[in-house]
Amino acid sequence: MSKLYVVGIGPGNNENMTLRAQNALRESDVIVGYTVYVDLVREQYPEKEYLTTPMRHETERVALALSQAANGKTVSIVCSGDAGVYGMSGVAYEMSSDYPDVEIETIPGISAVLSGAAILGAPLMHDFAVISLSDLLTPWEKIEKRLQFAAQADFVICLYNPSSRKRGDYLEKACDLILRYASPDTVCGIARNIGREGETTEILSLGELRKTQVDMFSTVFIGNSQTKTIGGKMVTPRGYKYE
Amino acid sequence: MSKLYVVGIGPGNNENMTLRAQNALRESDVIVGYTVYVDLVREQYPEKEYLTTPMRHETERVALALSQAANGKTVSIVCSGDAGVYGMSGVAYEMSSDYPDVEIETIPGISAVLSGAAILGAPLMHDFAVISLSDLLTPWEKIEKRLQFAAQADFVICLYNPSSRKRGDYLEKACDLILRYASPDTVCGIARNIGREGETTEILSLGELRKTQVDMFSTVFIGNSQTKTIGGKMVTPRGYKYE
Numbered sequence: 129m130s131k132l133y134v135v136g137i138g139p140g141n142n143e144n145m146t147l148r149a150q151n152a153l154r155e156s157d158v159i160v161g162y163t164v165y166v167d168l169v170r171e172q173y174p175e176k177e178y179l180t181t182p183m184r185h186e187t188e189r190v191a192l193a194l195s196q197a198a199n200g201k202t203v204s205i206v207c208s209g210d211a212g213v214y215g216m217s218g219v220a221y222e223m224s225s226d227y228p229d230v231e232i233e234t235i236p237g238i239s240a241v242l243s244g245a246a247i248l249g250a251p252l253m254h255d256f257a258v259i260s261l262s263d264l265l266t267p268w269e270k271i272e273k274r275l276q277f278a279a280q281a282d283f284v285i286c287l288y289n290p291s292s293r294k295r296g297d298y299l300e301k302a303c304d305l306i307l308r309y310a311s312p313d314t315v316c317g318i319a320r321n322i323g324r325e326g327e328t329t330e331i332l333s334l335g336e337l338r339k340t341q342v343d344m345f346s347t348v349f350i351g352n353s354q355t356k357t358i359g360g361k362m363v364t365p366r367g368y369k370y371e
Numbered sequence: 372m373s374k375l376y377v378v379g380i381g382p383g384n385n386e387n388m389t390l391r392a393q394n395a396l397r398e399s400d401v402i403v404g405y406t407v408y409v410d411l412v413r414e415q416y417p418e419k420e421y422l423t424t425p426m427r428h429e430t431e432r433v434a435l436a437l438s439q440a441a442n443g444k445t446v447s448i449v450c451s452g453d454a455g456v457y458g459m460s461g462v463a464y465e466m467s468s469d470y471p472d473v474e475i476e477t478i479p480g481i482s483a484v485l486s487g488a489a490i491l492g493a494p495l496m497h498d499f500a501v502i503s504l505s506d507l508l509t510p511w512e513k514i515e516k517r518l519q520f521a522a523q524a525d526f527v528i529c530l531y532n533p534s535s536r537k538r539g540d541y542l543e544k545a546c547d548l549i550l551r552y553a554s555p556d557t558v559c560g561i562a563r564n565i566g567r568e569g570e571t572t573e574i575l576s577l578g579e580l581r582k583t584q585v586d587m588f589s590t591v592f593i594g595n596s597q598t599k600t601i602g603g604k605m606v607t608p609r610g611y612k613y614e
Contacts, residue, residue, distance in 0.1 A: 212485065221606045
């Protein structure tokens with residue numbers, strides 16, 4: 129059996145990687161990934177063999193990694209954030225049936241829902257939903273339905289892929305659907321370039337968020353009905369009593 | 372300004388801690404936490420001052436940490452999993468207004484939703500909701516409402532605190548509510564003792580999950596309508612086309 133690690137490397141900087149992720153990369157002969165993420169680890173492990181594929185070539189990337197592993201090499205596929213949240217691990221399992229001699233191990237990493245929450249404050253003290261606004265692989269009607277149920281459930285909502293060049297008005301559309309059930313004063317947050325140069329946070333109301341342009345390096349948080357700001361931080365109370 | 376780190380140490384073993392979490396602990400004079408989690412880090416950093424409080428004494432724990440930091444010490448509060456998912460960071464911000472000279476920094480960690488998903492396979496390839504079944508701080512009616520909206524949204528659902536001695540039938544109740552909208556054949560998973568001795572996984576149907584007893588060291592995953600099993604793993608397809 130040879131090994132394929134699907135490794136979540138966390139947000140941008142190496143500090144947010146787990147020891148286990150680092151050990152897997154150290155142990156690997158070949159490291160496969162999207163160019164930008166591979167460059168993040170190449171500095172640390174310059175002696176490895178690197179194979180890169182462009183953005184969105186996910187199945188090609190996994191096929192490359194599986195065939196390298198089938199040839200007896202220890203291989204890591206690197207994913208930004210977590211390997212299992214809209215990541216490569218699902219594709220790896222789906223394509224693995226043709227490679228019975230490759231054992232897949234998923235190594236979790238800090239996904240943007242956790243790293244973004246940490247720099248914004250403490251928005252996830254209560255039940256939450258994570259929804260991607262990308263309709264590349266999901267019909268927009270399904271996304272609309274999920275946004276509305278999440279708002280009715282009074283979940284804290286974390287939005288991945290809130291915008292792209294082709295989907296400039298998707299965040300506005302999403303806010304409008306949530307506004308059917310939530311107050312325009314709902315506390316929201318934007319985390320930009322998490323763990324990288326240019327990391328910033330912004331706290332604003334849902335009404336303001338609706339009119340805000342974000343880029344593809346942003347993660348958006350929409351509070352629940354109890355979320356508030358404390359000293360510039362976004363905080364969802366858990367319900368403890370204070371004397 | 373003195374520093375209070377709220378540190379997510381991930382599941383049980385040190386391997387799942389980030390470098391950043393380790394640096395914070397190394398830098399700290401005092402480490403505060405629930406006895407069980409403090410014991411996990413004490414071996415690694417025996418020279419620190421340790422202060423422990425029993426389970427559920429969260430506000431007491433945070434007050435202890437804030438007062439130590441106010442006295443000029445660098446302090447870490449350790450949380451299992453992530454510091455921000457039902458964690459201590461919210462309480463820290465809520466109690467911080469009395470300690471203007473203490474700067475709080477939240478260091479994210481691998482929460483059970485990510486570590487559990489990784490050992491079960493790839494359940495989180497699509498939109499998901501995280502719901503705690505503990506009604507200690509949340510009215511059960513609110514939890515019931517959220518479960519039903521999450522099921523209607525066809526989210527993958529991750530349940531924290533699925534059971535305890537006093538709440539032996541809560542998982543059964545939750546499954547019954549989800550079964551109003553989801554098939555009894557829905558693929559589910561249980562991750563037990565993640566990252567610790569006795570780590571196990573179990574894949575079963577929603578109909579079977581309903582009749583299953585889990586303990587407080589379990590995290591439960593309920594697939595969406597597309598979730599399937601591949602080679603004994605729980606996998607939610609993302610929607611890629613395979614030639």
